[in-house]
Amino acid sequence: MTEPKYQRIAATLKAAIAEGEYGPGDRLPGENDLMAAHGVARMTARQALGVLQSEGIAEARKGAGVFVRTFHPLRRRGIQRLTREAWGSGRSVWSVDATDRDVVVDQIRVGEEPAAEHIARVLGLVADEPVCVRDRRFVLDGKPVLLSTSSLPAGLVAGSPITRPDTGPGGIYARLAELGHEPVHFREEVRSRMPTSDETARLALPGGTPVLLVCRTAFTQDGSAVEVNEMVLDANSYILEYDFDA
Amino acid sequence: MTEPKYQRIAATLKAAIAEGEYGPGDRLPGENDLMAAHGVARMTARQALGVLQSEGIAEARKGAGVFVRTFHPLRRRGIQRLTREAWGSGRSVWSVDATDRDVVVDQIRVGEEPAAEHIARVLGLVADEPVCVRDRRFVLDGKPVLLSTSSLPAGLVAGSPITRPDTGPGGIYARLAELGHEPVHFREEVRSRMPTSDETARLALPGGTPVLLVCRTAFTQDGSAVEVNEMVLDANSYILEYDFDA
DNA sequence: GGACGGAACATCTCTAGACATCTCCAGCGA
DNA sequence: TCGCTGGAGATGTCTAGAGATGTTCCGTCC
CATH class of the missing domain: 1.10.10.10 (Winged helix-like DNA-binding domain superfamily/Winged helix DNA-binding domain)
Structure with missing residues (x-):
């Protein structure tokens, strides 16, 4: 009692x-x-x-x-970053640092691997079919805040800049468009859990910090998925924002 | 070492x-x-x-x-629930239970309170101006999964069903539309952290479970905010989904 | 067959102490 | 002035035990 x-x-x-x-x-x-x-x-x-x-x-x-502990979140706009619309005003509930501090890529690894089962299912591949994997870590002021693992069908992007570390202006979505697979629709799925020990190490997380998992799938006009991007975010460093009309 | x-x-x-x-x-x-x-x-x-x-x-x-532990997430569609569009197909990365199990309101408290500072700022009120607060808890199969605290300017909704537990068909957004304050734009801000002891108690959370914080702000055509809904979700019970076009 | 009691077993709380390892700062020496 | 080195003090790891409290399950009694 x-x-x-x-x-x-x-x-x-x-x-x-x-x-x-x-x-x-x-x-x-x-x-x-x-x-x-x-x-x-x-x-x-x-x-x-x-x-x-x-x-x-x-x-x-x-x-x-x-x-x-302190809390200095970054604001990540899930939709405006992929469209160019701007609703503009309207105050936010959480106070934001005025300056949009810049997040930069710290580590990058690009390669070809057999697709994991859940990736293959979404991309419409058979299991173990090769996918192009772009694995990146982003840091802010020296502190890692985001792990991103992007998977695309290897056959779709073979020979394109997508298979190289530097994808050129506009990133992989611009390159996909040039290849005739322009993404026109996106889905982001958001979860949260405690980090694995691997994530704790790669993000240098202190104890008691959860991670946000954002899985973005990019679809072309015909409804087929061309990219799956699995992101792991330090929950103490991010606010995700989604703006949309009724 | x-x-x-x-x-x-x-x-x-x-x-x-x-x-x-x-x-x-x-x-x-x-x-x-x-x-x-x-x-x-x-x-x-x-x-x-x-x-x-x-x-x-x-x-x-x-x-x-x-x-x-087990993981049986619910899928919460952040955008389709507020629009009526349907993109339809496209597989999801995480396996989902076929049946959309139903979440029901378990506790409800409706009242009028002075606005907290961060709420007043967003709603365009002066501090301590009264707001109508709708505090609800949702359960799934007897287990609480979601706490929702909705705040609206008291002057805007006085006398309407919004100030009563049962808001009628269409919920508070339909009532707001009838009052000439139809929400046409929404913003959801998502964070994650470990729960407070109060949240742990109200959601009956086991240790090691983070919470997802979703703060939705509803805007009318003229860009003013009419509702702020702060939600606390059991991270082990939810996947948030956001679908949008480029 | 059902209800009750109790033993076995499980985790939870707490004590008292030991050694390890890391940080910070003051003081010393070049 | 700069840099190195102790040492004090802090948290990290681990031991060996004790009692409290909650759960499970089986045997007994009605």
């Missing part, structure tokens, strides 16, 4: 943060402070701090202390 | 799950099993199991054991 000690301690810390006693980036009371203040064992104090870390409220830096 | 024991143990468990040795819903080796198998202390075995839980791979049921 009674609340465990570690939850009570965690609650007091959360309350103090909510009160503004500790702001973003500030150092929280550490294990030793909590042991003294609440008269508990080290493991109990650790458990309390662990609650805040697993909720993404705080972040421990080994040897330094436990600090309140 | 050497990997901690608890991570090694966690890795073996993950590998066993990936190998199919343990399927969704199966019981994993418990604390006592891991202590005996790897010759470690109880807290170390707990730490290993904690890794899988915080990654959302496993779920502990007190007194029963630790079990592999």
Whole structure:
């Protein structure tokens, strides 16, 4: 019935943060402070701090202390980036940094692979048929924020710049159009979950940070899919925006 | 340099799950099993199991054991639900249950409150000006999956069915249209983070489950916002889908 | 056949201490 | 002034045990 000690301690810390006693980036009371203040064992104090870390409220830096996390999201416009319309005004609920900071490609790997089962199904291929895979990592101010894996039917893009790291002006969609497979319709599917250990490493994620999964499928006029792009986003770095008319 | 024991143990468990040795819903080796198998202390075995839980791979049921989690997402179409267009075909990347199971309202609270600062800014109100708030919880098969908090300028909707629990056919958008404030444009902003303890309680979330935050703003023809709907979704229960043309 | 009780077993909470490893900063030396 | 080196202090990992609490299941009793 009674609340465990570690939850009570965690609650007091959360309350103090909510009160503004500790702001973003500030150092929280550490294990030793909590042991003294609440008269508990080290493991109990650790458990309390662990609650805040697993909720993404705080972040421990080994040897330094436990600090309140910050939230500086990027805004990613899912639709305007692929059309050129502009609805323009209308304030946003979340405050945005005025400057659209620039995200740049950090790592890139282009190659040909047998298609995974779920990719082959969408692209209308038989399993293990080759696909052109473009695997990229994007960084913002040195911090990786996005992993993107794009798959296209290998037979469709063979010999085109799509199979090379630099696809030229307009990117792969412009090249697809030149090949007679212009994408005219897109579908984005969005999920969220905790990262795998591989994603944690590649995105340098602190504990308690989920990832957003965005899977975009590009369709041509005849309704066939020509590209599947699976993206993994640091949830702490992104707001996805979708604007559309009724 | 050497990997901690608890991570090694966690890795073996993950590998066993990936190998199919343990399927969704199966019981994993418990604390006592891991202590005996790897010759470690109880807290170390707990730490290993904690890794899988915080990654959302496993779920502990007190007194029963630790079990592999399942993933049965609902598909929420962000655009088609608000328009009537249908692109129709085109396979999805994630397998979907054929039946569109039905989500029903479980709790509802309608009232008038002073507007929060970020709501007032979007709706073009001064701070603390009253807004009509519709707070709802949706359940699927008895499990809560979605919290929705809709805010509208109180002056705009006073006396209309919007201020009552049952808004009638077509919902609040049909009522807004009748009042001369038909929404013609929508914006959805999507984020993800770990849940607050309040959200954990209201959605009955197991550990290691993030939430998706969807904030929808409805605009009328003249570009003014008439509704802000802040939704909290169990990330383990939802796939958000956005379909649009280039 | 059904209800109840209890034992076995599971996770959860917490203690007290040990050693490892990393960070930060002050002080020293070139 | 610059750079290196300690050392203090912080978190990370791990042990060995104890009691609390919830679940499961089987045998007994009605």
